[in-house]
Amino acid sequence: MKHQKQELFPKIPTGISGLDEITDGGFPKGRPILICGSAGCGKTLFATQFIVKGITNFNEPGVIMTFEESGKDLAVNARSLGFDLDKLQEDKKLKIDHVRIERSEIEETGEYDLEALFIRLNYAIDSVGAKRVVLDTIETLFAGMNDVGLLRAEIRRLFQWLKDKGVTTIITAERGEGSLTRHGLEEYVSDCVILLDLRVIDQIATRRLRIVKYRGSNHGTNEYPFLIENEGIFVIPVTSLKLDYKASREVVSMGLPELDAMFSKGGIFRGNSILVTGTAGTAKTILAAYFAYASCLRGEPVLYFSFEESPDQFLRNMSSIGLNLKQFVNSKLLYIYASRPSLQGLEMHLLTFHKYLESFKPKTVIIDPISSLVTVGSTSEVRGMLVRLMDTLKTKQISAMFTSLTHVQSSLYDDITVDAVSSLSDTWINVINDIRNNERIRNLLIIKSRGMGHLNNLQQFAITSKGIKFQNTKQNLPVINT
Amino acid sequence: MNDAERWELRLYIAGQTPKSVLALKNITKYCKEHLAGQYTIEVVDLLKNPQLAEGDQIFAIPTLVRKFPEPLRKIIGDLSNEERVLVGLNVRALADGNVK
Numbered sequence: 001m002k003h004q005k006q007e008l009f010p011k012i013p014t015g016i017s018g019l020d021e022i023t024d025g026g027f028p029k030g031r032p033i034l035i036c037g038s039a040g041c042g043k044t045l046f047a048t049q050f051i052v053k054g055i056t057n058f059n060e061p062g063v064i065m066t067f068e069e070s071g072k073d074l075a076v077n078a079r080s081l082g083f084d085l086d087k088l089q090e091d092k093k094l095k096i097d098h099v100r101i102e103r104s105e106i107e108e109t110g111e112y113d114l115e116a117l118f119i120r121l122n123y124a125i126d127s128v129g130a131k132r133v134v135l136d137t138i139e140t141l142f143a144g145m146n147d148v149g150l151l152r153a154e155i156r157r158l159f160q161w162l163k164d165k166g167v168t169t170i171i172t173a174e175r176g177e178g179s180l181t182r183h184g185l186e187e188y189v190s191d192c193v194i195l196l197d198l199r200v201i202d203q204i205a206t207r208r209l210r211i212v213k214y215r216g217s218n219h220g221t222n223e224y225p226f227l228i229e230n231e232g233i234f235v236i237p238v239t240s241l242k243l244d245y246k247a248s249r250e251v252v253s254m255g256l257p258e259l260d261a262m263f264s265k266g267g268i269f270r271g272n273s274i275l276v277t278g279t280a281g282t283a284k285t286i287l288a289a290y291f292a293y294a295s296c297l298r299g300e301p302v303l304y305f306s307f308e309e310s311p312d313q314f315l316r317n318m319s320s321i322g323l324n325l326k327q328f329v330n331s332k333l334l335y336i337y338a339s340r341p342s343l344q345g346l347e348m349h350l351l352t353f354h355k356y357l358e359s360f361k362p363k364t365v366i367i368d369p370i371s372s373l374v375t376v377g378s379t380s381e382v383r384g385m386l387v388r389l390m391d392t393l394k395t396k397q398i399s400a401m402f403t404s405l406t407h408v409q410s411s412l413y414d415d416i417t418v419d420a421v422s423s424l425s426d427t428w429i430n431v432i433n434d435i436r437n438n439e440r441i442r443n444l445l446i447i448k449s450r451g452m453g454h455l456n457n458l459q460q461f462a463i464t465s466k467g468i469k470f471q472n473t474k475q476n477l478p479v480i481n482t
Numbered sequence: 483m484n485d486a487e488r489w490e491l492r493l494y495i496a497g498q499t500p501k502s503v504l505a506l507k508n509i510t511k512y513c514k515e516h517l518a519g520q521y522t523i524e525v526v527d528l529l530k531n532p533q534l535a536e537g538d539q540i541f542a543i544p545t546l547v548r549k550f551p552e553p554l555r556k557i558i559g560d561l562s563n564e565e566r567v568l569v570g571l572n573v574r575a576l577a578d579g580n581v582k
Contacts, residue, residue, distance in 0.1 A: 097536055099539065099541055100539050101539070101541065102539075105553070105554060105555055105556055106556045106557070106558060107555070107556070107557040107558070107566060107567075107569075107570035108557070108558050108559050109557060109558075109559040109560075109561055109562060109563040109566040109567055109570070110501075110504075110505070110508075110559035110560035110561055110562035110563060111501050111559060111560050111562075112501065112542045112543060112544060112545075112558045112559040112560065113501070113542065113543055114541055114542055114543070115496045115499075115528075115542075115543040116494060116496065116528055116535050116540040116541050116542055116543045116545065117541040117542075119496060119528045119529070119532045119535055120532065120535045120536060120540075120541070122532065123532035123533060123535070141541075145542075
């Protein structure tokens, strides 16, 4: 059955990072795909990447028929993504044909058709043996010709011809008012329609992609953020559309034997995510540092996102309580990425996460604090982003710790970040400062830990020059399952 | 003077389709009437020479291109409306000018 379905619907990889996951395998082979969006949303770069990656990664030569930009402009713009169109043309892997229609020098009289366009396209396709074609933007013809009825009939014929020719074609189109495209091209392309969008929220521009339609195929239905950066277009998918990741039984230490002992398994499961909440000055970062330390001791690389302290400040502060993390930075087990969250949009942060996950391949990830990210996005955005990030970490079996700053006045559950993250995390630890007899008392409470028992009462601790010391560890108390 | 009166036309067709045949018939007739002895018509069949379509930016069939005198002009269609063809090629204005 499944085999039969594949026969009916072969797909080709899009060449755009993340898009194959969303489209469940790529674009429909040999069919037209409509990419629509308003000006400046990245349609041309999207289409160009489809062609270039088709050549470089999948050995499928391509044709770009451009109706707006000249081949030269196209090549210059593509260079910003690191694509060398001139070289590809020299190698006879790519053919760019610029169809320039000067309305002022053209007169119409009597009957005609667009056969010459077909001939040009056919010639271009055959000259490089193209498997992929881009028409960018064919709607320009509407401005250049009077006979709209004829043009529509010819466009319909063109799309059918492309199908018969067996090439996979991206057709770009301008977004229309109240319709997907200005000239209703979606009527003719019924297989796969993708909408690109550029929105500016709080002065931060975010690009999004949505699959409007993909006949006969599963696909993600959400809006997915995408980025245009120096290596091309990068779509950030919900990596796991299903919750089907493997759950590890292996237990790892959090760096503090007394803390490990508060859990019935003597630590947390590998690949779990831990949320540490608390008001300012409750030692959240210190707990995170211990977690990083333990991972480094196991020889497992740690990626530490620090949104409030510079790496050097962090290292200095931790050495003051006897945690020498500098040695692990030197041995490249610990990488600290420090940045102000507001410097970038959420998508850029997510991209940074993904890039470092790919290049550094950490076993442990720490985000300190995750609440900083709320400053750059709305709650639903932050949540959406965290779901994506956590899914990625889970599927890669990366243990994670997120710290989150809560405010003194509000109930823990009212806090935006806590609300977004707590249900997603497997273990939740809250650290509390208390004043008793003019003395600050530090307490730690495990609120939840999925799949294992844990102590249910406040654990008092102190921070000394030799690190965190728990006062009266009640390790013999019965562990209560949640 | 002679140079200014020489007309270089090129008609792009794609096989012997009724529209193409009609266009050739029409333009030959107009030229004989208005530009006798001053014109050349080159017929380019894109089915035989597809690579030539890009150079003159041809997208419709049939297309008549006035290569000379400059500037370049294009008329697409079967050229059935004589008035429009002559205006499009700027033959009328030039002929009138010569009369003066």
